[in-house]
Amino acid sequence: MSATRAAAPPERAATGAPADGRRGSTLLRHLAVAVAVALLVLAASYGLAPFRNFQLATVAAYLCATAGLTVLTGLNGQLSLGHGALMATGAYTVALCQGAFADHGLTGGWLLAVSLVAAILVTVAVGAVVGAAAARLRGPYLAGVTLAVAVVVPALTVTFDGVFNGDQGLSVPVEPPPLALGAYFPYERWQLWIAAAGTLLALVLLANLVRSRYGRTFRAVRDDEVAARLAGIHVARTQVLAFVVSAAGAGLGGALLAVLAQSVSPGAFSLTLSLFLLMAVVIGGLGRLAGALWGAVLLVVLPDLTHSVTELFTVSPAVAQRLEGNLPLAIFGITLVVVMIAAPGGVQGLLSRLGRELLARWPGRRS
Amino acid sequence: MERFVFLTFDGLSRGAVYAAFALALVLIWRAARIVNFAQGAMAVAAAYVAYSVTAATGSYWLGFLAALAAGLLLGAVVDRAVMRFVDHTSPLNPVIVALGLVLLIQAVLGMIYGNEFRPAGTPFDRAALTVGGFAVVSPYDLFVFATVGLMMVALAWIFARTPVGLRMRAAAFAPEVSRLLGVNVGGMLALGWALASGVGALAAMLVIPTELGLHPNAMDLVFVSAFTAAVVGGLDSPPGAVVGGLVVGLVLSYVSGYAGSDLTPLAVLVLLLAVLLVRPGGLFAPVTARRV
Numbered sequence: 297m298s299a300t301r302a303a304a305p306p307e308r309a310a311t312g313a314p315a316d317g318r319r320g321s322t323l324l325r326h327l328a329v330a331v332a333v334a335l336l337v338l339a340a341s342y343g344l345a346p347f348r349n350f351q352l353a354t355v356a357a358y359l360c361a362t363a364g365l366t367v368l369t370g371l372n373g374q375l376s377l378g379h380g381a382l383m384a385t386g387a388y389t390v391a392l393c394q395g396a397f398a399d400h401g402l403t404g405g406w407l408l409a410v411s412l413v414a415a416i417l418v419t420v421a422v423g424a425v426v427g428a429a430a431a432r433l434r435g436p437y438l439a440g441v442t443l444a445v446a447v448v449v450p451a452l453t454v455t456f457d458g459v460f461n462g463d464q465g466l467s468v469p470v471e472p473p474p475l476a477l478g479a480y481f482p483y484e485r486w487q488l489w490i491a492a493a494g495t496l497l498a499l500v501l502l503a504n505l506v507r508s509r510y511g512r513t514f515r516a517v518r519d520d521e522v523a524a525r526l527a528g529i530h531v532a533r534t535q536v537l538a539f540v541v542s543a544a545g546a547g548l549g550g551a552l553l554a555v556l557a558q559s560v561s562p563g564a565f566s567l568t569l570s571l572f573l574l575m576a577v578v579i580g581g582l583g584r585l586a587g588a589l590w591g592a593v594l595l596v597v598l599p600d601l602t603h604s605v606t607e608l609f610t611v612s613p614a615v616a617q618r619l620e621g622n623l624p625l626a627i628f629g630i631t632l633v634v635v636m637i638a639a640p641g642g643v644q645g646l647l648s649r650l651g652r653e654l655l656a657r658w659p660g661r662r663s
Numbered sequence: 664m665e666r667f668v669f670l671t672f673d674g675l676s677r678g679a680v681y682a683a684f685a686l687a688l689v690l691i692w693r694a695a696r697i698v699n700f701a702q703g704a705m706a707v708a709a710a711y712v713a714y715s716v717t718a719a720t721g722s723y724w725l726g727f728l729a730a731l732a733a734g735l736l737l738g739a740v741v742d743r744a745v746m747r748f749v750d751h752t753s754p755l756n757p758v759i760v761a762l763g764l765v766l767l768i769q770a771v772l773g774m775i776y777g778n779e780f781r782p783a784g785t786p787f788d789r790a791a792l793t794v795g796g797f798a799v800v801s802p803y804d805l806f807v808f809a810t811v812g813l814m815m816v817a818l819a820w821i822f823a824r825t826p827v828g829l830r831m832r833a834a835a836f837a838p839e840v841s842r843l844l845g846v847n848v849g850g851m852l853a854l855g856w857a858l859a860s861g862v863g864a865l866a867a868m869l870v871i872p873t874e875l876g877l878h879p880n881a882m883d884l885v886f887v888s889a890f891t892a893a894v895v896g897g898l899d900s901p902p903g904a905v906v907g908g909l910v911v912g913l914v915l916s917y918v919s920g921y922a923g924s925d926l927t928p929l930a931v932l933v934l935l936l937a938v939l940l941v942r943p944g945g946l947f948a949p950v951t952a953r954r955v
Contacts, residue, residue, distance in 0.1 A: 375755050377762070429936055435754035436698035436898075437939060440890045443700070444935050447887050448928040455925040567883055571762050578759055614777075622773035629767030636760045637748045 322507045330500045337492045346484040350556070351596050353484070353491035357552035358592035360495050362576045363502050363585055364545020369574070370583030371506065372538035373518030374430060375438055378445035380570030382543050383550030385422050385449070387560040389415040390551040391466040392459075398469040405474055408555065412494060415551035416544050423543020424536065431535040446570040450562035465561025468554050491552045498548055503585055505541065514538050546573075568625065575632045581642030590643045599624040665797050670920040671913065672791075676804040678912020679811040680870040684889035685896065685904035686818070687863040692898045694835045694855035697746065697757040698890070701764035702863045703882030705741065708768050709734040709864030710871055710881075711776060714783065723786045730864045738860025742853045769879040780876040789873070807869050814865060815905065818858070831855055884928060888915065891935040897945025907945070 341349055365379050393411035397403075426445060430438050453460035460466065473486035505511055516524040517534045525531050554560045576591025602623040606616055639646060684702070691699045699705075712733040717726030741764065749760050787802035794800075822828040833841040834851035842848050866889075871881055892911040896903025911934065918930040938945070 369755070373755070375758060429940060432943070433939055436692075436758060437894065437943065439700065439755075439758045440698065440887075440894065441935060441939060444887045444891070444932045447883055448932045451884075451925075451928040455923075455929065567880075568766070571766055574759065574762060575766070618774050618777050621778060622770040625766050625770030626774070629763045629765070629770060632763030632766065633745060633760050636756060636763065637745075637750075640750065640756070 323504055326500050326503045330496050334492065334496055337488065341485045341488045341492075346482050349482070349484040349488045351600070353488040353556055354553070355592050355596045356488070356491040356495040357549050357556060358573075358576070358595050359549070359589060360498050360552060361546045361549030361573055362580065362588040362591045362595075363499055364542040364549070365573050365577045366580070366582065366585055366588045367502060367506065367514070367545070368538050368542035369577060370581075370587070371511065371514045371518060372535060374535060374538065375435075375574075376430070376442045376539075376542070377439055377567075377570045377574065378426060378442035378449075379542070379546045379573045380565050380567065381445045381449035382419050382423060382426075382546035383553065383569065383573075384453075384560070384562070384565035386415040386419045386547030386550030387554035387565065388453070388460060388466070389418040389547075390554045391468045391560045394468050394470065395466060403471065405471060408470065408490070412548065412551050412555075416547045419543050419547025419550070420540055423540050423547070427536040427539025427543070430539055431532040442570075443567070446567045450565050450567075453562040460562075463562060465559055465563075467559045468557070470555055470558055487556055491556060494548055494552055498545060499585070502541070502545065506585060510534075510537065572628060575628050579631055579635050579642050581644030581646075582640070584642075584644045584648075587642050587644035598627060602627065666920065668797050668799060669791065670916045672800045672804060673920075674913035674916025675909060676800070676807050676912070677870075677873070677916060678892075678909035679807050680866050680908075681885070681889045681892045681911050682905040682908025683811050683814060683862055683866040683869070684885060685892035685908045686815070686901060687859040687866065688889060688893045689896075689898060689901050689904045690818075690855060690859035690862065692893075693901075694831070694852055694859075695742075695746070696751070697761070698898070699859070700758055700761035700886075701741065701768065702860070702889075703867075703886035704765045704768040704879075705737050705860050706734065706863040706867035707871075707877075707879060707882050708737060708772060709860075710783070710867045710877060711772055713868060714776075714781060714877055717784065723784055727786075727868060730868050731861055734861040734864025735857040737864075738857040739853045741860070742856035746856070747849070747852075772879040776877075776879075778879060780878045780881075783872040783877045785872045803872075810865065810869060814862060818862070818901075821858075827851075827854070884931075887928075887935075888931050891931055891938070894935060894945055895938050897947045900945065900947040903945055903947035906947070 337352070340352065344352065361379060361383055365376065368374050368376055390411045393414050394408070397407045397411070426442070429441060433441060453465070454462045473481045473483065477486070506514075513524070513529045513534050516527065516529055517531050517538075521531050524534075550565070553564075557564070572595055573591075576595050577588060578591075579587075579594060580589065580591035581587030603620055606619045606623065635642060641649070684706070687702055687706075688698060691697055691702075709730040713726035713730035715726075716729040717723055720726070745760060745764065746757065749757050751757065785803050787806050789801050789803045791798040791801045791804075820828075822832060830841070830846045831851045831854060833844075834846050834848040835855070838848050841851075867882055867885075870885055871877055874881060874885075888911055889908070892907035893904050894907070895910055896905070896907030911931070914934060915927050915930060919927045922930075
């Protein structure tokens with residue numbers, strides 16, 4: 297029995313060249329998609345209301361984290377319930393860096409980039425430590441350890457409240473948009489630009505990694521550890537690498553969230569966030585980066601949707617508050633259970649199946 | 664010295680509860696090869712039932728019985744309605760489904776009762792009695808020891824001495840053969856879930872009054888501690904769970920007593936990692952070749 301196996305059905309392209317027969321440079325293709333998406337986001341940032349801009353930026357931030365988790369859980373078969381904690385690591389690093397820059401009177405747009413890179417580096421270091429432990433653990437044990445990480449890390453902010461300021465959290469001073477963009481440039485648009493730029497960069501790198509030799513070794517380890525070892529793959533090293541890559545995504549996502557909210561507090565990075573991330577990648581479709589997008593969109597849209605639904609009913613404010621806080625959780629929970637039982641491939645799995653069936657009916661196409 | 668004695672008894676009392684909760688995890692692991700990550704949320708749900716019954720009738724004991732009944736029922740329902748339909752080929756699937764249940768149960772509790780801490784009553788005084796000048800143990804601690812002890816004896820008796828217990832062990836050990844011999848394997852599985860969930864509910868009833876109070880997330884850290892306890896003892900071993908629970912309780916009590924209660928979550932994590940990295944099968948695991 298192989299000890300670890302991903303929830304998603306094994307992909308055909310587990311080893312060897314991509315089986316779907318795409319030609320051309322992978323990097324160029326991904327870059328072209330990224331440029332197209334960037335133009336789309338740019339257009340959207342002018343066409344949408346400021347609040348929608350902010351929501352889109354939040355989607356981008358979550359997307360970093362869900363894409364990272366997809367690489368880990370979907371491609372490498374390691375379950376992590378601790379990604380909320382890794383996001384917290386990134387968020388607090390950004391808060392501390394930006395705070396330190398502000399204290400020393402340093403200003404300039406490039407400082408934010410420095411903070412973001414610092415956040416990624418710190419999260420990578422933490423991820424390497426957790427990943428080194430995780431590489432020796434399987435199945436429920438791994439889930440238990442990462443669950444402990446998710447519960448413990450937010451509590452640490454209270455333990456060391458001299459640095460992290462306990463339950464209050466820290467504020468993240470962020471510079472206003474550069475004056476070159478005009479005096480009345482909406483702040484939310486600037487936030488969207490920052491978040492989208494960071495996320496697109498991360499996604500291009502991740503997409504290339506998934507298609508590369510490393511991506512293939514990730515999948516090989518997921519599908520059969522023994523076979524992978526026989527094929528000369530260093531299993532433990534591969535698992536740590538997957539964890540580190542995934543942690544980098546989570547760190548950047550957390551850092552971007554902190555920049556968007558301009559504050560961090562332990563309440564925002566509770567166990568629930570980790571479960572949300574897991575739910576997002578499962579519903580989106582394990583093992584597919586595109587699935588991470590569906591998950592991230594759902595994370596932002598569903599609470600908003602339930603807010604509008606509860607507004608339809610006239611209930612007392614106390615009841616409304618209870619419903620609003622908990623209805624999204626309940627829906628996420630039910631969806632997680634139902635998707636896991638009925639459609640383990642998630643949204644993206646359903647879509648690709650639909651697409652394949654349509655293509656199969658297309659006359660004159662061999663498939 | 665006085666402090667040490669007090670912390671030891673406090674740790675044993677906490678440890679007894681962790682042992683009970685770890686035992687619930689071990690029961691399900693032995694019956695179904697699933698670590699029930701929803702155990703904490705299910706136990707909190709039972710504790711909320713007790714809260715409602717106690718509020719309606721004014722009797723702690725009626726609430727206590729209601730929690731046990733709710734725990735048993737919830738366990739059977741979760742098995743029959745959800746876990747039975749999960750694809751078990753990957754160990755990730757049951758874990759993910761259990762986490763979905765955590766979200767769902769906690770959200771429903773939050774919708775009904777609100778996300779604030781509610782005071783949970785105790786049937787006995789929690790102030791420690793002094794024996795020979797030492798503040799040693801409170802009546803409530805004694806109640807905890809007695810309840811957990813009684814429960815363990817009852818479980819041991821059920822599994823070792825009754826026909827139902829024999830069938831449950833057979834169904835877990837060799838499902839196919841048991842089925843051929845006329846054992847209702849599915850029913851035994853549901854019964855195992857019900858028993859484990861009842862034990863979890865009992866543990867929640869005992870531990871919640873000693874913490875901040877009743878809250879949908881009240882058992883999160885308790886779950887992590889109990890998981891640690893189960894891992895310390897080895898997920899396959901009921902006596903190991905008891906010993907592991909006591910060990911974890913003592914360690915946490917000493918850490919919070921001598922180093923500050925803020926550090927207890929960190930201590931749990933360090934203990935869990937240390938045990939898993941040094942002796943992944945737990946302290947009581949037989950030596951086995953690695954399964955591949």
